[in-house]
Amino acid sequence: MSIQSAFRRIAILPAVFVVATLTGCASQMTHQEMTPAPVQAAKQQPHTVTVTSPTMTTNAGIASLITPAELQAAVSNAVAASKAFTGVQANGGAYQLGAQVFNVDAPAMGFSMTSKVEMGWTLKRADTGAVVWQESVKTEHTTGATEAFAGVERMKMSIGGAIRKNIDIALQRIGALSL
Template structure:
């Protein structure tokens, strides 16, 4: 085994390794600090039943932009925007309104989100509690816990942080699709 003697070749190798380490670190940090977007969570197709002529207000809780490790999460604001857009596109209700001004109030509470730390395929699992109430009476019309999951692979994104964001958005998108599909089957 050859012993290193501090030659210029050793310094060049160390410099190259340091530059490589800094580049990889910069890519990881740049991708870690993004929250899931409403565009990525808004479903494009819907499996809904009847179109309801009533109006609905939406309230979302339990979300956050990043977790303790700086990983992508779903913020309340982005999930609410995605849910409002999905309600409008799907026709589940005639229109959305602010707060408790509508016929119904839909509250979604994000209970849990399981995300991997590393891997080639990232599967994110999400659970949210959905509650639909009549505003006039305060009566709970429907309540259910909805679980969803989505997997993103290296084919979707090479950078791990981007792959995690895509998997997180996919889990949110599927949760919204399932929730609206169930609401559209209710007799309101």
């Protein structure tokens, strides 16, 4: 090995260290990070609802970031705040609202990060299982370089923003239904 080759290898070590330090690992998202600001539904459905969130995407990295329990809590809190239904019950609601993350497209690195999220929504009657509304909703959100120092945190923030927008759109559409 030549001295020049050895020097190149040593010179790259600080760059590798900086990248490893700045990227880190993303912590699991909390329901607070995914819950949108309260939005008033067009009308309140005269029924109660139970929110479910089945197992999500098969992408292991995203599945560890967004858990079904935290997504379910975020949707439940948003439904309650929007007053889209008369109440949210843990079990026994007149309707069941299912929310599932199908796809997440998030950048691995960058200054401004735009994440795209596709969620599947299903609203069905609890007594008959009849589906009254079902839709796939796609949203995106961009987090700028000045909003967080670490790239992994910007990625997490952009995914959270896309999920908040997705929940907001779904609740607006549920508010327009006649149940």
